[in-house]
Amino acid sequence: MPIATKKNEWPLIGNTHLTQFLDASLKNDQVGGSYIFLGPDNLGKTTLAHFFAQCLLCEKAGNRLSPYPCGECRSCQQFQNQKQSRASGDDEKQMVHGDFHLLKRAKDKKFISVVEVRELIKILSMSSFLGKYKVGIIKHADKLNLEAANALLKTMEEPNLNVVIILVVTDIESLPKTIVSRSQLLQFRPVPNGIIYDYLIDFHGASRSQAKDLSRLSLGRPALAIKLLETPEFYGQFKAQAKMFISFFSQNINERLQAIGSLIDKKNSSQEAAIKTRRTIEVWEGVVRDSLLLNYNLDNLVQHEFAAAEITQIVNQKSTHGLIRAAKLLEQAKKYLRDNVSPRLVLENIVVSL
Ligand SMILES: [Zn+2]
Numbered sequence: 001m002p003i004a005t006k007k008n009e010w011p012l013i014g015n016t017h018l019t020q021f022l023d024a025s026l027k028n029d030q031v032g033g034s035y036i037f038l039g040p041d042n043l044g045k046t047t048l049a050h051f052f053a054q055c056l057l058c059e060k061a062g063n064r065l066s067p068y069p070c071g072e073c074r075s076c077q078q079f080q081n082q083k084q085s086r087a088s089g090d091d092e093k094q095m096v097h098g099d100f101h102l103l104k105r106a107k108d109k110k111f112i113s114v115v116e117v118r119e120l121i122k123i124l125s126m127s128s129f130l131g132k133y134k135v136g137i138i139k140h141a142d143k144l145n146l147e148a149a150n151a152l153l154k155t156m157e158e159p160n161l162n163v164v165i166i167l168v169v170t171d172i173e174s175l176p177k178t179i180v181s182r183s184q185l186l187q188f189r190p191v192p193n194g195i196i197y198d199y200l201i202d203f204h205g206a207s208r209s210q211a212k213d214l215s216r217l218s219l220g221r222p223a224l225a226i227k228l229l230e231t232p233e234f235y236g237q238f239k240a241q242a243k244m245f246i247s248f249f250s251q252n253i254n255e256r257l258q259a260i261g262s263l264i265d266k267k268n269s270s271q272e273a274a275i276k277t278r279r280t281i282e283v284w285e286g287v288v289r290d291s292l293l294l295n296y297n298l299d300n301l302v303q304h305e306f307a308a309a310e311i312t313q314i315v316n317q318k319s320t321h322g323l324i325r326a327a328k329l330l331e332q333a334k335k336y337l338r339d340n341v342s343p344r345l346v347l348e349n350i351v352v353s354l
Contacts, residue, residue, distance in 0.1 A: 010022070013195060034183040037188065041170060043220075047223070054075070055069050057130065075099070075130065098128075098130075099133060101123050101137075102139065103138045105139070107272060112138070114147040120136050134162060135163075136165045136166070142174035153179055196220070210229060244263075245287045246310045256351035257352075276343070277343035281346075285331075286303045287314075288323060288330060295323060
């Protein structure tokens with residue numbers, strides 16, 4: 001989700017320590033050969049990676065004191081066109097740029113293969129069209145299979161001064177330590193609610209009540225807040241998932257099983273179903289977290305304020321121990337998903353054990 005900010009600013013909300021670092025590395029001409037952009041989804045990692053690539057590849061870079069891209073050269077135009085197609089939801093359309101290549105996990109695949117990584121390495125090893133950098137972004141780099149990671153590591157061991165590789169990662173444990181130790185690690189942290197609140201009002205025309213609701217609901221993830229604001233259908237789904245979980249506490253097992261039947265579409269590939277299930281469980285974890293907060297009278301920290309009354313009923317019904325057990329159950333469910341247990345089984349196990 002592209003992020004609109006003022007001209008000549010990094011397109012990132014919060015995490016200014018990271019943009020200051022990138023800013024300095026451009027100004028001082030100390031660009032590294034590989035970077036890891038690490039952090040939870042929806043913090044703006046991919047948007048920032050694209051912008052950093054645009055800075056490196058701008059035809060006018062180096063002629064000016066400012067590290068920001070000019071926005072007008074051919075290279076910048078290509079980045080801007082691509083940003084627009086991402087904004088309109090056309091995430092699949094790949095940019096054709098001689099010095100830039102994006103590699104990401106295919107929708108129906110669990111891993112990025114060694115063939116795909118070799119192809120990327122081959123493209124990056126060719127000389128630059130503009131005589132400057134070649135930049136590769138690997139999205140979901142925690143999904144490189146072992147062979148692919150080793151191929152990448154080999155390239156990192158023989159660095160080419162003009163090649164910059166950016167790995168976008170949510171789970172650092174899945175990357176070989178040898179790759180991590182050769183890269184500059186940029187850790188993205190959740191953004192304070194107040195910053196998201198102001199941003200939604202100043203740049204997206206949100207009302208105060210919307211900004212309050214969404215800054216809480218997004219738990220420090222600006223891109224999620226924007227998506228919730230701009231896509232009413234997505235906002236509706238998000239709320240419905242939370243409400244479904246709340247309803248489980250007043251339903252029998254048959255009713256619960258029936259409810260989860262609607263979560264996975266038969267048309268979804270197993271990979272899509274796993275991702276959708278993980279996201280649903282993350283919403284449910286938010287509800288459990290809220291119930292624990294309400295249990296300790298920390299009402300002002302509650303994420304799902306719209307459902308605070310219903311969540312209070314869960315608190316009245318369950319012991320603290322029971323709530324902690326529910327949190328553990330969801331944590332375990334995510335682990336099962338990572339271990340390739342079928343999403344349907346994982347969901348069934350939750351509703352039966354709750
Ligand atoms: Zn430019």
